[in-house]
Amino acid sequence: MDSVKRLWKDLTPEAQTAWLAAHGEPAYRLKQIREWLWVRRAVTFTEMSNLPVAMRIALDAEFAAFSLNVLDTQKAGDGTRKFLFGLVDGTTVEGVLVPAPRRNTVCVSTQVGCPVRCVFCASGRGGFVRNLTPSEIADQVLFACRELGERVNNVVVMGMGEPLLNLDNLLVALEIIGDPAGLGLGARHVTISTSGIVPGIRRLAEQEKQWNLALSLHATDDEARAQIIPEGHRFPLEEVLAACRDYREKAGRMVTLEYALIRGMNDSSQEIQRLGAIAKDLRAKVNLIPCNRIGGKLVPPDRAEVRRISDQLDRLGVQVSVRKEMGADIDAACGQLRSRYETKPGAIPAAEE
Numbered sequence: 001m002d003s004v005k006r007l008w009k010d011l012t013p014e015a016q017t018a019w020l021a022a023h024g025e026p027a028y029r030l031k032q033i034r035e036w037l038w039v040r041r042a043v044t045f046t047e048m049s050n051l052p053v054a055m056r057i058a059l060d061a062e063f064a065a066f067s068l069n070v071l072d073t074q075k076a077g078d079g080t081r082k083f084l085f086g087l088v089d090g091t092t093v094e095g096v097l098v099p100a101p102r103r104n105t106v107c108v109s110t111q112v113g114c115p116v117r118c119v120f121c122a123s124g125r126g127g128f129v130r131n132l133t134p135s136e137i138a139d140q141v142l143f144a145c146r147e148l149g150e151r152v153n154n155v156v157v158m159g160m161g162e163p164l165l166n167l168d169n170l171l172v173a174l175e176i177i178g179d180p181a182g183l184g185l186g187a188r189h190v191t192i193s194t195s196g197i198v199p200g201i202r203r204l205a206e207q208e209k210q211w212n213l214a215l216s217l218h219a220t221d222d223e224a225r226a227q228i229i230p231e232g233h234r235f236p237l238e239e240v241l242a243a244c245r246d247y248r249e250k251a252g253r254m255v256t257l258e259y260a261l262i263r264g265m266n267d268s269s270q271e272i273q274r275l276g277a278i279a280k281d282l283r284a285k286v287n288l289i290p291c292n293r294i295g296g297k298l299v300p301p302d303r304a305e306v307r308r309i310s311d312q313l314d315r316l317g318v319q320v321s322v323r324k325e326m327g328a329d330i331d332a333a334c335g336q337l338r339s340r341y342e343t344k345p346g347a348i349p350a351a352e353e
């Protein structure tokens, strides 16, 4: 992929139409290009065989049809596939594909690095580099469809980055992947995860779409949360929960509370009791996520303890699930493959914040 080329899909429809007009091409070519990109999942202009050759050459000289370049792939025994994507400027992000008989899920990234820097997360370690463009986000879904040879039916925006700190681009990407003339993925099949960016949650609620919202809660009061989510992009818990309540009412969707279990940090029975109270008040479900071991400092509770926590929430009348460990034999945790790649000799160097 030529690093100086712009991404065609990042042009607005008006800009695309203007480009066609400037090259003496009729407006209906736009529909043809769109079909190639989103229905036939083309990654180059040269394969668009019903376009005039001169037009394909002109498009190819100026634009890239696809934004991702696969640098590394890992496949786990359970079928989970993790990809390291190179972007046009040499930066990298990760994507995960979890194939299942009736529900293929793709986990997409929204930023290169992450400014939030949660203590358990490898993505935040290298700092924030830049926001992904709409096409870089949407192309991760398209790539998953190409890999599977069929349409993906579940998208979780839980990869690298804080999605609500790149909301403008995410909204455009969601519009693209929801377009019935393209991938046509309904809002109910999309889950957006946030560490609790209050203005973003409120703006998301105003869209009045039925996306699922997942809040990374991780602790039940501000003091404990400060140990996990550093200062900078952390909002007072009360404001975060009020925004989630507003989202539930406007979107008509139940919110999920994601809770990364870290042994000795947030797994006491008092904390789980408070977690249950928050979930009941918000009428939310809880997803327990035994944390990944990164650097040996943070460890998850053992299985029996996770079971005890799950049972405690269950007895409180809270809908609870424990995230199945997908891809246990690969670097499946967010940011791990990228950080490993960046320490390989000759790899693209990690950008500084």
Ligand code: SF4
Binding pocket: 114, 115, 116, 117, 118, 121, 122, 123, 124, 159, 160, 161, 162, 195, 334
């Ligand atoms: S968990 Fe999410 S918000 Fe926190 S540092 Fe990682 S990518 Fe960013």
